[in-house]
Structures are given as C-alpha cells and as structure tokens.
Amino acid sequence: xxxxxxxxxxxxxxxxxxxxLQHLDLDIAQGEFIVLLGPSGxxxxxxLNCIAGLLDVSDGQIFIGGKNVTWEExxxxxxxxxxxxxxxxxxxxxxxxxxxxxxVAGMKKEEIDKRVNRAAEILQIEPxxxxxxxxxxxxxxxxxxxxxxxxxxxxVFLFDEPLSNLxxxxxxxxxxxxxxxxxxxxxxxxxxxxxxxxxxxxxxxIAVMKNGVIQQLAxxxxxxxxxxxxxxxGFIGSPSMNMFQxxxxxxxxTTEDGTAIPVGTYQFTTPAAGSTKAVLGVRPExxxxxxxxRAMPFNTEVEIEIVEPMGSDTLAWTKIxxxxxxxxxxxxxxxxxxxKIVVGFDPGRGSIFSTETTNRL
Amino acid sequence: MAxxxxxxxxxxxxxxxxxxxxxxxxxxxxxxxxxxTMPMIATAVGVFFICIIYSxxxxxxxxxxxxxxxxxxxxGTDQYARLWSTGRWLVSVNNIWFFGLLSIVANxxxxxxxxxxxxxxxxxxxxxxxxxxxxFAMSLVITGLVWRWxxxxxxxxxxxxxxxxxxxxxxxxxVNSGTAIYGLVVAGIWNGVGVTMAxxxxxxxxxxxxxxxxxxxxxxxxxxxxxxxxxxxMKGALLTAFILQCVGVVRVYDLIVAMTQGGPGISTxxxxxxxxxxxxxxxxxxxxxxxxxxxLLPVIVLLGLQVFVQWRANRVKENA
Amino acid sequence: xxxxxxxxxxxxxxxxxDGPRGAKPRTLTLSRVGVYVFxxxxxxxxxxxxxxxxxxxxxxxxxxQLRHIFQWPQQITFEPWLKAWDTAxxxxxxxxxxxxxxxxxxxxxxxxTVSIIIAxxxxxxxxxxxxxxxxxxxxxLVFGAFVPYQVVIYPLIIGLREIGLFGxxxxxIIIHTIFGMPILTLLFRNFFAALPPxxxxxxxxxxxxxxxxxxxxxxPMAVPITIVAVILQVTGIWNDFLFGTVxxxxxxxxxxxxxxxxxxxxxxxxxxxxHMAATILTAAVPLAVYFIxxxxxxxxxxxxxxxx
Numbered sequence: 010x011x012x013x014x015x016x017x018x019x020x021x022x023x024x025x026x027x028x029x030l031q032h033l034d035l036d037i038a039q040g041e042f043i044v045l046l047g048p049s050g051x052x053x054x055x056x057l058n059c060i061a062g063l064l065d066v067s068d069g070q071i072f073i074g075g076k077n078v079t080w081e082e083x084x085x086x087x088x089x090x091x092x093x094x095x096x097x098x099x100x101x102x103x104x105x106x107x108x109x110x111x112x113v114a115g116m117k118k119e120e121i122d123k124r125v126n127r128a129a130e131i132l133q134i135e136p137x138x139x140x141x142x143x144x145x146x147x148x149x150x151x152x153x154x155x156x157x158x159x160x161x162x163x164x165v166f167l168f169d170e171p172l173s174n175l176x177x178x179x180x181x182x183x184x185x186x187x188x189x190x191x192x193x194x195x196x197x198x199x200x201x202x203x204x205x206x207x208x209x210x211x212x213x214x215i216a217v218m219k220n221g222v223i224q225q226l227a228x229x230x231x232x233x234x235x236x237x238x239x240x241x242x243g244f245i246g247s248p249s250m251n252m253f254q255x256x257x258x259x260x261x262x263t264t265e266d267g268t269a270i271p272v273g274t275y276q277f278t279t280p281a282a283g284s285t286k287a288v289l290g291v292r293p294e295x296x297x298x299x300x301x302x303r304a305m306p307f308n309t310e311v312e313i314e315i316v317e318p319m320g321s322d323t324l325a326w327t328k329i330x331x332x333x334x335x336x337x338x339x340x341x342x343x344x345x346x347x348x349k350i351v352v353g354f355d356p357g358r359g360s361i362f363s364t365e366t367t368n369r370l
Numbered sequence: 371m372a373x374x375x376x377x378x379x380x381x382x383x384x385x386x387x388x389x390x391x392x393x394x395x396x397x398x399x400x401x402x403x404x405x406x407t408m409p410m411i412a413t414a415v416g417v418f419f420i421c422i423i424y425s426x427x428x429x430x431x432x433x434x435x436x437x438x439x440x441x442x443x444x445x446g447t448d449q450y451a452r453l454w455s456t457g458r459w460l461v462s463v464n465n466i467w468f469f470g471l472l473s474i475v476a477n478x479x480x481x482x483x484x485x486x487x488x489x490x491x492x493x494x495x496x497x498x499x500x501x502x503x504x505x506f507a508m509s510l511v512i513t514g515l516v517w518r519w520x521x522x523x524x525x526x527x528x529x530x531x532x533x534x535x536x537x538x539x540x541x542x543x544x545v546n547s548g549t550a551i552y553g554l555v556v557a558g559i560w561n562g563v564g565v566t567m568a569x570x571x572x573x574x575x576x577x578x579x580x581x582x583x584x585x586x587x588x589x590x591x592x593x594x595x596x597x598x599x600x601x602x603x604m605k606g607a608l609l610t611a612f613i614l615q616c617v618g619v620v621r622v623y624d625l626i627v628a629m630t631q632g633g634p635g636i637s638t639x640x641x642x643x644x645x646x647x648x649x650x651x652x653x654x655x656x657x658x659x660x661x662x663x664x665x666l667l668p669v670i671v672l673l674g675l676q677v678f679v680q681w682r683a684n685r686v687k688e689n690a
Numbered sequence: 691x692x693x694x695x696x697x698x699x700x701x702x703x704x705x706x707x708d709g710p711r712g713a714k715p716r717t718l719t720l721s722r723v724g725v726y727v728f729x730x731x732x733x734x735x736x737x738x739x740x741x742x743x744x745x746x747x748x749x750x751x752x753x754x755q756l757r758h759i760f761q762w763p764q765q766i767t768f769e770p771w772l773k774a775w776d777t778a779x780x781x782x783x784x785x786x787x788x789x790x791x792x793x794x795x796x797x798x799x800x801x802x803t804v805s806i807i808i809a810x811x812x813x814x815x816x817x818x819x820x821x822x823x824x825x826x827x828x829x830x831l832v833f834g835a836f837v838p839y840q841v842v843i844y845p846l847i848i849g850l851r852e853i854g855l856f857g858x859x860x861x862x863i864i865i866h867t868i869f870g871m872p873i874l875t876l877l878f879r880n881f882f883a884a885l886p887p888x889x890x891x892x893x894x895x896x897x898x899x900x901x902x903x904x905x906x907x908x909x910p911m912a913v914p915i916t917i918v919a920v921i922l923q924v925t926g927i928w929n930d931f932l933f934g935t936v937x938x939x940x941x942x943x944x945x946x947x948x949x950x951x952x953x954x955x956x957x958x959x960x961x962x963x964x965h966m967a968a969t970i971l972t973a974a975v976p977l978a979v980y981f982i983x984x985x986x987x988x989x990x991x992x993x994x995x996x997x998x
Contacts, residue, residue, distance in 0.1 A: 058583075061583070061587060062586075063583050063586060063587075065713050065714055066712060066713060067712060067713055068711070068712045068713070069711065069712065070709065070710070070711050070712075077708065077709030077710055079709065079710040079711060079712070079714070080710040080714045082586075082589070083583075083586045083587045083589070084586070084587060084588065084589025085589075088587065089587065090583065090584070090587045092580040092583065092584060093580065094578050094580045095580075096578060096580035096581045096583065096584035097584075098581070098584075098599050099602070099603055100599075100602040100603070109588060109590065110587075110588025110589055110590060113588065113589060113590050113591070113594065114589055157584070157588070161587075161588075169580075398899070398900075399819060399899055399900045400819065400821050402819075402899065402900035402901060403815045403819035403820075403821055403824075403900055404821055406811045406812075406814075406815050406900065406901075406904075407811060407812050407815045407816075407824075407827075409808045409812075409867070409871070410808070410812040410815075410827060410831060410871065410875065411827055413831065413834070413867075413868050413871050414827045414828075414830040414831045414834065415827070415830065416849075417834065417842055417846065417868050418830050418831065418833060418834035418837060418842070419830055420845075421841075421842040421845035421846060421849075422837065422841055422842060422845075424845040424848075425841050425842065425844060425845055428844070428845075436848075437848060484729075484732060487725055487728050487729055487732075488729070490722075490725045492725070492726075492729065498729055498732075498733060499988075500981070500984075501733045501736050501737060502732070502733070502736055503980075503987070503988065504736070504740075504977065504980055504981075505736060505739070507925055507973075507976040507977055507979065507980035507987070508929070508973045508976060508977065509928070509929030509930070509931060509946050509972070509973070509976070510929070510931070511929075511931045511946045511949060511950050511972075512929075512946075512949070512969050512972060512973045515949070515950070515953050515965065515969050516739045516742065516743055516966075516969060517739065519742065519743075519746065519759070519962060519965070519966065520738070520739060520742055520759065522759075525754065525755075525758075525759055525962065526759055527759075529758060529759075530758035530759060530760060533758050560735070560736065560739065564736070568988050617835075617836060620838050621838055621839060623839075623931075623932050624931040624932060624946075627931070627950065628931075628950055628953075631954075641838075641840070642838065642839075642840050645840035645843075646840065646843070646932075646936070649843070649844045649847070650936075655844060658844065659844060661840075662838070662840045662841040662844070663841070665838045665840055665841060666837065666838060666841045669836050669837060669838065672836075673833065673836060
C-alpha cells in the first residue's frame with residue numbers, strides 16, 4: 010500500500026447551522042495534482058483552508074505526509090499556499106517576501122539564500138528579487154507568490170484560485186508554467202478553481218464539488234465523458250451538454266415528443282429495470298453531420314437556426330426531437346441558417362441519467 | 371467681484387468661437403454654477419485668501435485694537451522681533467511642540483493598541499466602541515472642565531487616594547507648572563483616542579484577509595504580523611489619523627481655557643491662546659497677527675510637502 | 691505514530707480513531723483573558739469621567755467636601771441640576787444655562803441648515819459644472835480646512851463689524867458656515883463625484899439644467915451623505931467654544947461659553963455639583979446625537995477625517 014500524501018477522513022465543517030462541508034473523504038497520492046472544481050459557495054476553498062489549517066474543522070481528521078495534523082498550526086503542516094490576491098507583503102522586496110517566513114523561523118542565512126536562489130531560478134524571477142510588489146505585473150506577482158510556497162521546501166502545495174486575477178492570455182501562460190512546475194518538482198498539489206479549462210488541463214484527478222459534497226472524483230477524461238450525475242454533466246463542458254428528457258425502456262429512449270432513440274450501444278452501469286424516466290445527454294461535438302451522421306445509430310433531418318463561427322470550429326443551434334440542441338463542427342464545413350441537414354449521434358458516447366435520482370444509469 | 375470677472379472672461383472668450391467646433395460655448399448653466407457657488411467663492415477668496423493676506427500685512431504694523439495702516443504705522447519686522455523675545459510666546463512655542471509630540475505619539479500608540487485589541491473577534495465590539503468613542507462627542511470645554519475636577523488636588527484623585535490611607539500620595543498635575551501640560555495631554559487623549567482607534571480599526575479591517583492567511587502559513591507570530599506586515603499596509607489610515615491629530619493640536623484652545631487658562635503662571639500657554647489674548651484683552655493686534663502668521667507657517671510647509679510628495683508619486687506612476 | 695496501514699483508504703465506513711479528530715479543543719487561553727482585561731481596563735478609564743460627573747452632580751456640597759469623587763451619593767439631590775439650569779450665576783446674570791441652551795439650539799439649527807445647503811451646492815457644482823478656476827477655488831477651500839482659526843479671526847471681526855453683523859445672530863451663522871464649508875464641501879464633492887457620471891449625462895440629454903438636476907436628481911440621492919453632514923455639523927456647532935466667545939456677543943452666547951463662564955466665575959463658593967450638572971446638561975445634546983446615530987457617527991468622523 011503506498012502512503013497517501015494527503016488524507017481527509019470524514020471531514021465536516023459547520024458555521025452555526027450552515028453545513029459547509031459534509032463528511033468528506035479524500036485520499037491524495039504522493040505527487041498527484043488534484044483540482045477541486047465547483048461554483049462559488051460549493052465549499053472548495055473552505056476545504057483547502059481546512060487542509061491548510063486556516064479554518065478549524067467541526068469533525069473529522071486531516072493527515073499530511075502520514076501525520077495527523079488536524080490540530081496542528083498551519084506552519085507545522087508541511088504545506089505552502091498560493092492565493093488569488095497573491096497576498097505579497099507590499100512593503101518588502103521580493104527577496105524579503107520569499108525569505109520572511111524562514112527568517113522568523115530562525116533559519117540560517119546561507120540556507121535561506123540557497124532556497125531563495127533556487128526558487129528564483131525555477132520561477133525565473135532572479136532579476137526581480139530587489140523589487141517591491143507594486144513594481145511587478147500580475148503574472149510576476151503570482152510567480153513570487155508561488156516562490157513563497159517553494160522556499161518552504163514542503164511536499165504539498167495548495168493553490169486557491171491563483172489565476173483568477175489575471176487576464177486570459179496570462180492565465181493560459183501561467184497555467185502551462187504551473188504544469189511544468191509540477192512536472193519538475195513532483196510535489197503533491199491541491200488546486201482550487203471554478204474554471205473548468207484549468208481543471209481539465211492541469212489535473213491528474215478532478216474533484217467536482219457542490220454544496221460541500223464531492224460529486225465525482227476522477228481523471229479529467231472520465232469526468233468529461235462519464236459524468237456520474239446530471240450536476241457534473243451540466244457543469245463540465247462549454248457549450249454544455251445537450252439534454253433530452255424522456256423515458257428509457259430497455260434499449261430504446263423515447264423523448265417527450267415521441268422520437269425513439271436506440272441506445273443499444275450504451276454501456277449501463279446500473280441496468281435499468283422496466284420503464285423509467287431518464288435524461289439522455291449528448292456532448293455538442295458528438296453530434297455529427299451528413300454522411301457521418303447517417304452511419305450513426307440515431308439520425309434525423311433538421312433545420313439550422315443559428316450559426317456561430319468560432320474560428321477553429323463552428324457552433325450551430327437547431328432542434329432535435331423538440332429540444333434546443335447545440336452542436337460543434339469543423340469550421341471547414343459550410344453551414345448556414347435555414348439550411349436543412351442530416352445530423353446524428355451515437356448514444357453510446359453520451360450519458361443517461363435517471364430523472365429521479367439524477368445519477369448515471 | 372472675482373466671480374463676475376470669471377464669468378465675463380469665460381463669456382468673452384467663448385463668443386468668437388460660438389458655432390464653430392472649437393471651444394465650448396459659454397452656457398447659462400455655467401453661469402448658474404457660478405451663482406450657486408457664490409458663497410464658496412466669497413469664502414475661498416474672501417476668507418482663505420484675502421483675510422490671510424490682511425492678517426499678514428497687519429503683522430507688519432503696530433496696530434493696537436483697531437487695524438492701523440497709516441504710513442507711520444508700518445514698523446517692518448519689529449513685531450516679529452518682539453514676538454521672539456516675548457517669554458510668553460517662547461513658552462507657547464515650546465509647549466505646542468511638547469504637547470503636540472507627546473499627545474500625537476501617545477494617541478497614535480494607544481489608538482493602534484486599542485484597535486488591535488478590538489480586532490480580536492470581541493463579542494461586545496459595539497459596546498466597547500461606543501465607550502471608547504463617546505468622549506469625542508463632547509466638546510473640549512466639557513473635557514477640560516471634567517478633567518480639571520478629577521485632577522483637583524483637594525477633591526479629585528489625589529484626595530481620594532489619600533483618603534484610602536496613602537497620606538503621601540501626590541497626583542495633582544494641574545497645580546504644578548512643571549506637570550500641568552501632562553494633565554492636558556491626558557484629557558486630550560481621553561477625548562480623541564477613540565477616533566484614532568475607529569480609523570485604525572477600519573484600516574485593519576481593510577487589509578486583505580489573504581495576507582493574514584499567508585502570514586499564518588509562513589508561521590509569523592500574530593504580534594509580528596500586526597507590527598511588521600499590517601501596520602505598514604495601513605498608510606492611509608495612519609496618515610488620516612495623524613493629520614486629524616495635527617489639526618487638533620494646532621487649534622488647541624478650548625481645552626486650555628477650560629482646564630488651566632494657560633496657567634499655572636504661563637506654563638501651559640499655547641500659540642492659539644496667545645493670539646486670541648492679543649487681539650482681545652491685551653489689545654496688541656500687530657503682535658497677535660505676527661504670532662498668527664507664525665502659526666500658519668508650519669501648516670504651509672506641511673501642505674507644500676504633501677503637494678510635492680503627491681506630485682512626485684504621480685510622476686513615478688506615470689513613468690512606471 | 692501513524693502506520694501506513696492505518697492510512698490506507700478505509701474500506702466501507704470503518705472509521706479510524708487514531709489521533710486528534712474534529713475541532714481543536716478551545717481553551718480559554720491566557721492571551722484571550724488578557725485581551726478582555728485590557729479592554730475592560732481601558733473602558734473603565736473612558737467611563738470614569740462620566741461616572742464622576744454624574745455622581746458629583748447628584749451630591750450636596752457638604753457631601754462633596756466629606757467624601758471622595760468616585761463615591762455614589764448617600765443622599766441623591768437634584769438641586770444642582772435645577773440650579774445649573776435655572777439660577778446659576780455668570781457674573782451678574784443669574785439665569786443658569788437656560789438662555790445658553792436656547793441660543794445653542796437656534797445657532798445649531800440655523801447654522802447646520804445653511805451650511806449644509808451651501809456645501810451641497812458647492813459639491814454638486816464642483817463635481818458636474820466645473821467652470822474655469824473652480825479647481826483653484828476648491829484648492830483654496832481645502833487649504834482653509836488646515837488654516838488655524840487664529841489666522842483669520844481678526845480680519846473676520848473687522849469685516850463683520852464693518853457690515854454691522856459682529857456680535858449678532860446672522861454673524862455667528864456666517865462664521866459657522868464659513869468654517870464648516872471646507873470639510874462639508876469636500877464631503878459632498880466626494881459623494882457626487884463617486885456617482886456614476888452617466889446619471890448626470892442622461893439628465894443633460896433629457897434637457898435638465900443646473901437647478902433641475904440638483905433638486906430633482908442629486909438632492910434625493912444625497913440623503914445618506916446629508917445625514918453624515920448633519921451629525922458632523924450638529925456636534926461641531928454645538929460643541930464650538932471659540933467662535934461663540936468671539937463672535938456671538940452677549941445676546942447669542944452659546945451654551946458652551948455660558949458653561950465655561952459659570953464654572954470659571956470666581957465670586958462666591960465654587961459649587962462643584964452645580965458645575966458638573968451644567969457640564970452634563972451641555973454634553974447632553976451631542977451625546978444624544980452620538981448614541982442615536984450610532985454607526986453613522988463613526989462614518990461622520992471618518993468622513994470628516996478624509997481631509998488629507
């Protein structure tokens with residue numbers, strides 16, 4: 010059995026009567042990159058703050074590096090943390106910012122210098138060491154903030170929405186850099202974000218959270234292609250998954266307007282008994298056109314309502330079986346509003362959820 | 371007068387350009403704006419410009435009760451020479467520096483300390499805030515009268531403690547010319563420290579919460595965080611509190627009149643009292659105005675400095 | 691010590707009961723007690739003068755002479771309060787604080803109203819209708835907030851005497867308006883400047899002029915800042931002493947000046963109980979404003995402090 014880097018056992022946190030986190034369990038392997046993903050208020054930042062020791066938990070335990078740290082002070086937990094607002098000490102130079110914690114801890118000068126220089130080298134901020142935070146750009150500030158976690162020489166890095174204050178271009182640059190950093194350092198990283206692109210690109214595993222409960226914990230591919238419930242299916246993906254309401258009866262899904270969709274190719278996790286109300290979800294890119302569509306288990310002719318050219322690909326809006334549907338196609342395919350076209354998809358690549366439990370069938 | 375000139379100037383300059391796309395034509399609304407702000411124009415120009423010049427000019431005359439501008443009334447800088455050889459004035463200047471430094475340092479220190487303690491998630495925060503702040507609602511006259519009573523040698527704290535059996539206990543700063551000023555400082559702090567606390571507490575609360583988290587993860591002790599990280603981040607609150615204190619100190623008048631009337635002897639004389647005495651009871655307007663001009667000097671120096679600092683900061687920002 | 695087995699993912703719902711669990715036990719630490727001790731001691735220091743004022747004002751003179759100032763009176767008497775209000779002497783006049791109270795009410799009401807109307811107009815004009823030189827005027831005004839009163843008092847005495855208003859009711863109102871103007875104008879200007887400029891532009895497009903925009907759009911929006919200004923001015927004017935002494939004249943002498951005169955009168959026996967009753971009476975109005983307005987008062991101070 011390998012030792013987990015971070016383990017969370019039955020963790021709960023209540024603010025008065027509000028249950029922010031409910032009986033959470035989470036095991037994170039050494040060197041794993043975990044992303045906590047969810048909308049604001051889902052408890053992801055709260056969970057991170059509990060791991061950091063910045064919030065007292067109501068119940069449960071936290072282990073870091075095999076040690077029970079539930080009652081430990083943040084500084085003794087072997088973690089470094091990077092914040093959304095960078096939280097750099099404004100009156101100190103970059104070098105002082107990096108070294109302040111170490112100085113307070115009474116570390117030897119040579120060791121401090123060694124660590125600061127190493128962090129500066131890794132993050133390529135050596136020329137900035139003598140500057141103050143106000144003289145830095147947003148991206149540079151966030152690098153310094155990462156550096157502050159780096160000099161602590163810890164096994165676990167916590168990121169609390171670190172890129173949310175940056176503009177789109179910088180965000181994608183730094184995203185790659187964080188990934189590169191992870192590949193080089195091989196530390197355990199726990200990363201909180203509401204941005205699904207960040208989650209999908211960075212994570213080894215994603216934990217999708219809602220109302221203080223982890224809905225699904227899996228690798229990005231599984232999260233995207235095999236969401237466990239309607240919530241995860243709807244939250245991940247842009248534009249979001251097309252949902253057909255209807256009834257599932259054996260290998261046939263019948264939509265509300267009576268269109269029958271054969272779902273024989275679908276692999277059920279829980280075999281459906283008899284006739285049940287269900288939701289069929291299909292990703293926009295899984296809807297195909299023309300000859301490709303005719304080869305699909307389900308196809309039909311539709312009229313295009315709106316076309317949105319996005320550059321690399323094109324989004325189109327239409328109606329299938331009475332439901333408004335989006336699909337994505339190659340931008341080389343020329344389609345226009347009002348055009349009649351055959352579209353089709355393989356329900357085997359889609360997801361079917363029980364209407365009653367909202368869980369995947 | 372001044373406002374009419376402004377209006378005319380605007381109108382005249384605008385007329386040739388009217389109809390063209392060049393300058394904005396003069397509008398009725400602009401005239402209304404000038405009419406509406408007449409009191410401000412009168413105050414800004416009449417009081418804060420002309421009156422100051424008038425006082426300044428008077429300081430070069432030998433005016434007694436009424437202003438005298440005759441040719442033989444102008445005595446050059448005689449009044450300033452007299453001023454700086456008048457014991458009462460020299461004592462006043464010493465006092466204002468001593469009183470000012472002591473009360474500002476004590477007030478800021480106590481204010482920050484109170485704010486830090488109030489910041490510890492106190493359950494009865496509103497109650498404590500009300501208690502610390504209520505003296506500020508009372509005038510300095512009242513503050514002075516109350517503290518004079520508390521510090522009264524025959525009935526106040528000294529008498530009380532002696533009554534408990536400590537016969538040698540001595541605490542009556544106001545009757546001793548060497549210590550009277552400390553009594554003033556105590557009363558002033560009682561009156562004003564709540565405000566400093568409120569401003570600083572607002573400053574503390576304005577500091578980014580993530581800074582606190584970062585400091586906790588860095589393992590920095592709370593007191594070090596307050597002193598070395600948070601305090602330097604509250605420059606705005608500190609400056610506000612400081613300026614408020616400075617203005618208060620320069621103007622200190624009511625407190626003196628109520629508490630010590632400048633005494634014992636002249637030991638608690640202050641420039642503000644000096645000026646008022648010379649334009650009323652002592653009927654020596656020329657000397658009083660020389661003293662008033664001296665009071666204005668540090669204000670102008672400080673404001674000039676402030677303007678310069680701001681100008682330089684803007685320059686830095688532009689270059690960045 | 692943990693073993694790796696213990697950390698293995700728990701199968702099913704079996705709980706691991708090793709080591710600390712749940713919330714860190716909260717003990718009433720020494721530092722926590724220290725915080726409260728400090729705050730309570732500080733609170734006692736701030737409350738002490740109020741206590742002394744109240745107990746002194748309820749004692750008879752013989753009791754004051756016998757017992758110390760902190761002691762609760764053995765026999766409560768309201769005599770000093772009546773005397774302070776009705777018959778205490780300032781020199782020859784023995785009418786108590788009553789006339790001063792009425793004067794202060796008049797001066798405060800009129801002074802507050804006039805100064806706020808003027809300042810609101812100033813702030814509005816400076817935010818939306820800047821004419822040439824307006825910035826210079828505003829700069830002068832802000833400078834005025836820092837000028838020691840003593841520098842301009844004498845010229846103002848002369849000026850008011852010239853137009854026959856020295857020592858009159860309009861005179862003291864003018865003085866309060868002048869000295870309240872810098873800070874109030876700043877207050878209103880900052881408030882109006884922070885409003886979305888589109889509001890003003892939309893009104894202009896609708897064809898509204900200077901006064902219409904002011905009365906129909908800006909005034910209704912300025913209620914919160916006006917409350918702050920009222921608190922600032924009511925306490926400021928009521929508590930004023932210097933201007934009252936110099937400009938109000940005998941007829942309009944405000945309460946603070948009269949209080950000081952009563953206390954400083956050297957003829958006869960010093961009646962400390964009457965003095966303290968008079969002090970409380972004079973402090974009553976601003977204290978009431980303070981306790982009723984609560985958080986607004988703090989905002990007023992904070993607003994008044996943003997001079998820099």
